[in-house]
Amino acid sequence: MEVLDVLQPSAPAGAVEVAGEGILGRIGSLETRIAETPSEIDAAQSVRYRVFVEEMQARLPEEAMSARRDFDRWDEIFDHLLVIDRKIEGETEDQIVGTYRLLRHEVALAHGGFYSDAEFQTADLVARHPETRFMELGRSCVLPEYRSKRTVELLWQGNWAYALKHDIGVMFGCASFHGTDPSAHAMALSFLHHNARATGDWAVAARPELAVDMNMMAAEEASGRRALTGLPPLIKGYLRLGAMVGEGAVIDQAFNTTDVLIVLPIASISDRYLNYYGADAGRFAS
Numbered sequence: 001m002e003v004l005d006v007l008q009p010s011a012p013a014g015a016v017e018v019a020g021e022g023i024l025g026r027i028g029s030l031e032t033r034i035a036e037t038p039s040e041i042d043a044a045q046s047v048r049y050r051v052f053v054e055e056m057q058a059r060l061p062e063e064a065m066s067a068r069r070d071f072d073r074w075d076e077i078f079d080h081l082l083v084i085d086r087k088i089e090g091e092t093e094d095q096i097v098g099t100y101r102l103l104r105h106e107v108a109l110a111h112g113g114f115y116s117d118a119e120f121q122t123a124d125l126v127a128r129h130p131e132t133r134f135m136e137l138g139r140s141c142v143l144p145e146y147r148s149k150r151t152v153e154l155l156w157q158g159n160w161a162y163a164l165k166h167d168i169g170v171m172f173g174c175a176s177f178h179g180t181d182p183s184a185h186a187m188a189l190s191f192l193h194h195n196a197r198a199t200g201d202w203a204v205a206a207r208p209e210l211a212v213d214m215n216m217m218a219a220e221e222a223s224g225r226r227a228l229t230g231l232p233p234l235i236k237g238y239l240r241l242g243a244m245v246g247e248g249a250v251i252d253q254a255f256n257t258t259d260v261l262i263v264l265p266i267a268s269i270s271d272r273y274l275n276y277y278g279a280d281a282g283r284f285a286s
Helices: 038-055 061-068 107-110 122-127 149-165 180-195 224-229 233-242 271-277
Strands: 021-029 030-034 079-085 098-103 135-141 170-178 249-251 259-266
Touching: 021 149, 030 149, 038 079, 038 098, 038 135, 061 149, 079 149, 098 107, 098 149, 135 149, 149 271, 170 180, 170 233, 170 249, 180 224, 180 249, 180 259, 233 259
Parallel strands: 135 170
Antiparallel strands: 021 030, 030 079, 079 098, 098 135, 170 259, 249 259
16 A cells, blocks of 8 residues: 655645544654645546556556556545655655555545545445444555655554544555455465454455455465565555455456555554554654
8 A cells, every 4th residue: 555746637645634633653764644725636636557557567547657657536535644854855745755645435425436446345344343443454565665664653653643533443545565466475464364354243245246255275285474475565464453354355457456444443453553653643743
């Protein structure tokens, strides 16, 4: 899941509403905060293009490919979490090295739902928890040279601080395996099916017309270190926090990925991580 000058006319992010969150965390020369201007969002979209298209071989609509930006209509309503390296010379737009898109419950409902609805039956999940505020995470990416513990920690610091500020009860969103052949990830997908599947009130499934069965191997075969090493780092990180995974995967041909849905109730976050980041998100606060 990703990162981003003046938007192309077709890019909707120019209409973004500024969240005004301020600095959410800082480690050394790195800081994290919500994008405050259209030019910062555009710079994040440029980073997303570099990661998703140039590195991961995604195929975006023609206008996005021509602009060398990963953008869609959802950029207008998501907030854009940035990791910025102040050591880099230039303006803030030149210093963005990582990003996440964040969509709050009330904003999503005011605009017809969540991004993940296109692949998973998230509306059913949300409806079962009418007193809980959801937040969708997506388009996470970091430039290759910044894929380090510090950058990941700041992204999570930003997510956690933002969730606390907005009284979020559940974080969720798509996470991806590279490639569109699920059988290439049979052990890892089966491991998730047998060991991390969301059940009960948290159960959520892929849309029937898109669903790919994740149960490809028996539980005893899809276990141990080999299964864990087949999980993308982002998904492993979610599991360590206490996340669950929805039923069924979905193939995203445009992004060249096999997607699963991550569900992380705040109440399920491991005490180890709550203590590390601070119950008030104070660990890396400026």
